[in-house]
Amino acid sequence: MTAQIIDGKAFAATVRAQVKEQVAHLIADHGITPGLAVVLVGEDPASQVYVRSKGKMTTEVGMASFEHKLDVDTSEAELLALIETLNNDPAVHGILVQLPLPGHMNSDLVINAINPAKDADGFHISNVGLLGTGQKSMVPCTPLGCLMMLRDHHGSLSGMNAVVLGRSNIVGKPMAQLLLGDSCTVTIAHSRTKDLAAVVRGADIVVAAVGRPQMVPGDWIKPGATVIDVGINRIDKPEGGTRLVGDVDFDSCAAVAGAITPVPGGVGPMTIACLLANTLTACCRANGLQEPEGLTA
Numbered sequence: 001m002t003a004q005i006i007d008g009k010a011f012a013a014t015v016r017a018q019v020k021e022q023v024a025h026l027i028a029d030h031g032i033t034p035g036l037a038v039v040l041v042g043e044d045p046a047s048q049v050y051v052r053s054k055g056k057m058t059t060e061v062g063m064a065s066f067e068h069k070l071d072v073d074t075s076e077a078e079l080l081a082l083i084e085t086l087n088n089d090p091a092v093h094g095i096l097v098q099l100p101l102p103g104h105m106n107s108d109l110v111i112n113a114i115n116p117a118k119d120a121d122g123f124h125i126s127n128v129g130l131l132g133t134g135q136k137s138m139v140p141c142t143p144l145g146c147l148m149m150l151r152d153h154h155g156s157l158s159g160m161n162a163v164v165l166g167r168s169n170i171v172g173k174p175m176a177q178l179l180l181g182d183s184c185t186v187t188i189a190h191s192r193t194k195d196l197a198a199v200v201r202g203a204d205i206v207v208a209a210v211g212r213p214q215m216v217p218g219d220w221i222k223p224g225a226t227v228i229d230v231g232i233n234r235i236d237k238p239e240g241g242t243r244l245v246g247d248v249d250f251d252s253c254a255a256v257a258g259a260i261t262p263v264p265g266g267v268g269p270m271t272i273a274c275l276l277a278n279t280l281t282a283c284c285r286a287n288g289l290q291e292p293e294g295l296t297a
């Protein structure tokens with residue numbers, strides 16, 4: 001079997017187009033422009049690229065983009081003061097603090113200072129609790145993007161066996177909650193899981209989010225399964241230079257799976273598309289307007 005490639009880059013473009021259309025309606029019919037504030041502390045090169053890309057895509061869909069770039073030695077109190085200002089700014093409907101934060105900052109404290117209704121990342125403890133109890137929440141962007149691709153590929157996920165590899169608060173745990181919400185039978189596997197290969201072999205859906213390059217070989221994959229690769233790892237090429245790979249060994253997994261996301265061009269682009277969708281959702285909720293269909297969990 002050769003797997004169908006799930007093209008996250010193309011899917012993300014359709015999500016952004018949907019968001020753009022809805023933003024145009026909001027502006028024309030209600031005079032409301034959704035606004036997203038992105039806060040970057042320090043000069044981590046990868047974070048700078050992601051933040052630039054977020055700003056560009058925010059304006060491309062017609063939203064207002066507010067970028068706040070703070071020195072690496074900004075104090076936690078200064079960052080909290082900025083978040084408070086953004087919480088109180090009616091032009092800002094979504095707030096995101098780019099992670100990772102510098103080591104002297106407590107990420108949980110910072111994230112939990114964001115107004116949960118403006119929490120475009122869905123990381124606030126209130127949103128975590130709402131998602132875990134099946135209530136309306138802001139949903140973390142990467143798992144939301146994975147869910148959208150899975151729904152698009154399968155239609156209903158009901159009754160499918162899903163294995164989520166990785167138990168991070170940002171991807172693994174919310175991904176498991178979302179799959180459970182769609183009536184999958186969900187297993188969260190991690191570094192201490194016994195006989196990981198056997199656990200993964202039982203899965204109709206594998207979501208790999210462990211941050212270990214090419215960790216999952218093809219002989220762990222059930223023939224015909226769908227593989228969603230969340231990993232973005234840079235490795236050295238034998239001939240020199242580097243390349244991006246996921247958490248699964250693409251070639252051997254693609255030979256067995258029914259469908260698979262590539263790296264790059266799979267889950268990554270969906271993360272920013274879902275950030276825009278979340279900002280739109282937050283803006284609609286803040287203004288008592290109907291939420292756009294198909295852009296939330």
Ligand SMILES: Nc1nc2c(c(=O)[nH]1)N[C@@H](CN(C=O)c1ccc(C(=O)N[C@@H](CCC(=O)O)C(=O)O)cc1)CN2
Binds near residue numbers: 099100266268269270
């Ligand atoms: N506050 C947040 N911080 C971080 C998040 C997040 O969702 N919220 N996620 C990651 C970084 N990230 C967005 O912030 C992100 C990572 C990767 C991509 C992406 O499109 N990747 C491309 C490859 C890019 C490359 O060539 O290097 C792909 O997979 O095709 C988008 C967003 C950590 N921080």
